[in-house]
Amino acid sequence: MLLKDVIGKELLSVTSLEGLNKKMLFIFTGLALLATFVFGFIFYHSGLTILFYHTLFASLVFGGLYLVTIRVTTSVIAIFRLVIGMIYYSLVFEICLTGGIHSSAIPLLLFVPLNSILYQGKKDLIVLNVLVGLTVFVLWLLDIYGVDLTSQLSTEDQPVFDLANYILLMSVVLMLVYFFKNQMILAHMRLENAYDDLREKSRMLVESEKMASLGQLTAGIAHEINNPVNFIQLGITNLSKAMEDFMKFQQENDNCIRDVEHVSHTLRGEELHAYVNDRIELLKKCREDIGFDTLKEEVHTLMESIMHGSDRTSAIVKGLRVFSRMDQDTFEDVNLSENMNSTLMLLKSQIGEGIHVRKEYKSEIWVEGSASKLSQVFMNILVNAIHSLEGRDGEISISIDDTIQSGFTSIKISDTGRGIDPQVISKIFEPFFTTKEVGSGTGLGLSISKGIIDEHKGSISVSNNKEKGVTFTIELPKSQAKNL
Amino acid sequence: MSQARPHILYVDDEPHNLMMFKIMFRRVYDVTTATGGQEALNEIKGTEFDLMVTDFKMPGMNGLELTHLVREIRPSIPVIMVTGFMGMVDEEDIKSQDIELISKPFDEQTISGAIKEALSGNSF
The missing domain is CATH 3.30.565.10 (Histidine kinase-like ATPase, C-terminal domain)
Known part of the structure; x- marks a missing residue:
């Protein structure tokens, strides 16, 4: 995947989450819960106490809100949590709306530990979950022992409407509000992380672009400077070798002068002449051996090359002034x-x-x-x-x-x-x-x-x-x- | 009886480098120079060289491409390659092809050591 696609995706997720600010989510959750309550009430009073309606309605509300807050997810555990949550809340609503404690309490109580595990250490949610479980448990016990809170609190004039069920419903509402508040905090955190991530990535990219131009620069300089430095270096080695040869010849010369001076006191005429000739021949041979004439030409060429090399390097360095700041x-x-x-x-x-x-x-x-x-x-x-x-x-x-x-x-x-x-x-x-x-x-x-x-x-x-x-x-x- | 002097082909697009190399080794080796791949190939066709020393980055044909073509004609010729940036070439790959690598700028000791080794080594 191209880097820009990754960045593009990040941007997309940031912008889509930005539309869902905290306030909107609160209003949305509140309205959904109110609708659940009102529709539940209507269902109850219209005699449509069919499990199907409640299950469907609670599932839709819960699933919809879940999807809105966490977005469609591919995580297996999240999907599992969604399914378990849908069944769990259906059961809670079933009890709330029908008072059918007998049929629903046991499966619901079984879901409490499972749900708690699925909350993966989110303590407050686990506590609320356990509280709902306890409420159901208490209501179930009351039902078994034939204690009817509603009829006990009701009077002839003011019948109390299935009080126990509404206590339970309120605790569920509380739990759901709490749950969605947490989801929103999570969404907000994700948004912040994505933003930080994006900022860091773009900073790194700008940095890498700088490094890329720096790389180009150094490669260019290295290549341009390499050759002149190379032949300056070799040129100096060559020059010092030539110098050694010159010194050798110079030494021969000195020896020769000294010897001739020395013998000029002892030798005369033909003998001296022969000696001097001999020395001259020796010098000529030495001159030939070191390749004096070639050497002289070489030294000129070497000097020119070295001069050329140093001119080239200094031109490069001058050109670099542009980049010095x-x-x-x-x-x-x-x-x-x-x-x-x-x-x-x-x-x-x-x-x-x-x-x-x-x-x-x-x-x-x-x-x-x-x-x-x-x-x-x-x-x-x-x-x-x-x-x-x-x-x-x-x-x-x-x-x-x-x-x-x-x-x-x-x-x-x-x-x-x-x-x-x-x-x-x-x-x-x-x-x-x-x-x-x-x-x-x-x-x-x-x-x-x-x-x-x-x-x-x-x-x-x-x-x-x-x-x-x-x-x-x-x-x-x-x-x-x-x-x- | 003195042995024939080794004959070296030096390829570099920088004429100053060629000249320096020639002067440096004129006492010990016969040096022929070429300023590019094509010129080097022409030389190789006519002469039996004991060693080729080539620059890596050259216009037209780089040192590695040249080596491949040269070895089609003279499969056993030892090759020393000189490069400005080690980072630009795949060192492992080049060494596995029996090519000695030297980085530029080089000094006399390095190059003459490498030449001696290449000339004394058994060429396949």
């Missing part, structure tokens, strides 16, 4: 062109050689904003463009136009990729919307980008190109200071 919210004047170039540099490793990047913008275009956040937006759009090309050859063109007279600078980034399905193009800036496979995209990149552009009081939109690919258009307010 990633979390800063203050706005400053940002050179969009420099910002775009730095972003492209970091994505160099991802832009294959088959992708041609066409840049149409001058070297200085100023807007007011956060350099790192704008770069994050460009990176998001560019990475999407690279992905939409799916390794095929193609073109990404970037144009920035600040000549329009609306006070806005317009940035257009288009690709020649697969484009966006017209049916989903309107959803592209929605959070959690992604066309990528599970795990490869959070679906937050573009919604965060939209948030960033909104923060800059700009606008962002996307449309499919006539031929292929898409164009993202971003408009940002021009820098006030720089455009005076």
Whole structure:
């Protein structure tokens, strides 16, 4: 299941529960109980004391309320509890309305412990359940011993209407109210948990999106820096080896001078000449051995390479300045062109050689904003463009136009990729919307980008190109200071 | 009698790396360089190399794809692969294919140690 579906479901359950606030549930429960009472009374007096009516009515009321408060559930124990509850309350109502203590008391008393077990440690409900059981038990005993409370309390003028049964009914009403109050508290808790969960999940997603751009950034930097560092490192090793060879030759030279000086005092004429010639030959051989001329050329090449490597690394580090204040919210004047170039540099490793990047913008275009956040937006759009090309050859063109007279600078980034399905193009800036496979995209990149552009009081939109690919258009307010 | 010098093919899309490698080992090995997969394959067809050292991430064909193609021609050639990020490749998978992995940037000791080992090892 996609992450956004999970989140969607959570949202759905939150919104559906939100409609049922506490007050409404109280009113609903109260009305249902009143209806039970009134209808029970009518049934009783109209002589329709058929078990079927009572059972059906009590079951419907109880089952309906149960379903409303806890929603349809797939938990086996909850369904079991619902069935047991329906039978249990039917029996209670049966006794209340018909006074048929004899027929219903025993099965009802059997249900009391079972019901208590099913309440799974909810003490107050168990106590009420046991109280109902005790009331039934007492009424049953009274009935067995022939004590009729109703006739004892009744007078000729004011007959008391089946008092015992109404005592029982009231205790059941009390229990039901208590039960539904608990259900509502549970529903409220579930709502709160779902909300907390949702908040935590969205926080984690935003964080993971940040980490994803950080990952892209570091991968880009690592790749760009790796090669120059590698050849600088090897270059220095090579240079020091060359240096050793030079030193060896230098040593030979020194030895030679010393020897010649030494013999010049003792040797004369031909002998000295032969000695010097011999030494010169030795030096020539040494020079040849170390490959002096090759070495000299090599040293030049090595130096150039090392210089090139250090220039490249320092250019990369300079480009990183854009990201050095990633979390800063203050706005400053940002050179969009420099910002775009730095972003492209970091994505160099991802832009294959088959992708041609066409840049149409001058070297200085100023807007007011956060350099790192704008770069994050460009990176998001560019990475999407690279992905939409799916390794095929193609073109990404970037144009920035600040000549329009609306006070806005317009940035257009288009690709020649697969484009966006017209049916989903309107959803592209929605959070959690992604066309990528599970795990490869959070679906937050573009919604965060939209948030960033909104923060800059700009606008962002996307449309499919006539031929292929898409164009993202971003408009940002021009820098006030720089455009005076 | 001196033995023939081992002949190494080094493949990397960064010319500076190729040059450094060539200079570093010119005294001990014959080094031929190639800037990409296709060039390397052309070299392999004509010459019997004792070892191939290749970069992993290269435009067009990566080091692993190149190794597969090279081994179709020279099944027994030892291969050392150099990669910028270990995280980008499946280390276990690569090692199981009898390819030695080295991370970039590398120093002389690491690369020359690996080369010596690869050259002395029994190739299948």
